[in-house]
Amino acid sequence: MVTTFQHVQDAVFQRVNRKTLDQVFLSMVETGAKCPPFVSNAILTTAKKVYNLQDSKKEDETLKPGQFRVIGVLAKEPAGKPLKDCQLGECTITLDAGAEDQVIREEFGVTGLRRAKLLRITTEAHEQGIDLTQEDLAYRILNCGLRTVRRDIAYFKQKGILVPTRGQQKDIGPGVSHKVLAVKLLLERKSELAIARTIYHSLAAIERYTVTFARVVFLTREGLPARDIAFLVQNSERLVKEYQQLYQTYNKPEYEERLSEILSHAQSFRSITRKGSSSKKNGQR
Incomplete structure (x- = not known):
């Protein structure tokens, strides 16, 4: 790729804008909280990390079509511990597997596709050290009712198939x-x-x-x-x-x-x- 003057100029403007926004944030924190610069910089770094602002472009480039990142409870958190006290983490899940999902829908219908996604998503998350809650799956990911998710989990449980959700954590072990x-x-x-x-x-x-x-x-x-x-x-x-x-x-x-x-x-x-x-x-x- 040939680097032109326009490319250099665009890069300069991006750096300037980023720096300006950082400075606005730092100034607001230092003025409002009356804290020294090293504290405001630490707050800025933490904010960028939490909201994926530092390497958001790099992360987007690693995601495949149909994938996105979600937040869930770390799998190491013990069963019964209140969600508000649990540590959270991020994982990448595949909501749309493209042609493969189309084949499943043609063969098994909408119900079959939803169940396939439920298995795939929970397994992907669990393998990355995250256990999603049934509410996460129903309301934020699969856009269906909570009872529907529970029925699907019960269906797989009857067949001895593990669906690793937060609610099923204490059962993880007997199933495969x-x-x-x-x-x-x-x-x-x-x-x-x-x-x-x-x-x-x-x-x-x-x-x-x-x-x-x-x-x-x-x-x-x-x-x-x-x-x-x-x-x-x-x-x-x-x-x-x-x-x-x-x-x-x-x-x-x-x-x-x-x-x-x-x-x-x-x-x-x-x-x-x-x-x-x-x-x-x-x-x-």
Whole structure:
């Protein structure tokens, strides 16, 4: 990109305007609260951090279409603790998955799409250390009634699928995530179509979970720690550990054939990984 005089001038004006706004804020705080400059600067820095003003452009560039950031309760906060006393954090969720959501709507209707979004959003948040409340989901994200969200959670609970919300926090443990359940059912030789209907997902999503599981198993066999595997497969460390536990459970003679079929999905990933290892060795020589 060629830098022109106009680009430089625009950048200068932006810096000037930003500085001017900062100075107005600092002046108002110092005058109104009668505080020294170092205190007003600390207040300004905190305000920018809370309202995402410092790196808002950078954050927007990392969001994919259909994604946005929401605030929720940290998952580490104990059940029963009043919300007003809980620590909050941010997470990125996918409200609209584009073509994949269109496929789900055509196949399962509006109810199926809502349930798919409920599973996806709560899982995304939980994997980032945030548990959304049922009120958050109903009134701020899915725009439906609170009873509707509770009915959907009850539906999945009957099928043994975990919906990790703040209200369900004390139940987190007995259930499994829908991603793990999808692979578990595949190991038990359920068809991908039947699994998709059970959890209101597209066949593409089921395939994606299968590939990720296969890659996790391959890298686990290679001796990599969970944190490194999470980075390589671009998923949370929590999910990696759940997949590893699933592999340990089903790594038995009666599932050997089915497990081999599923692990073949990591073939291309295996080739890339080995090629990368060879390149490193050649570089060291």
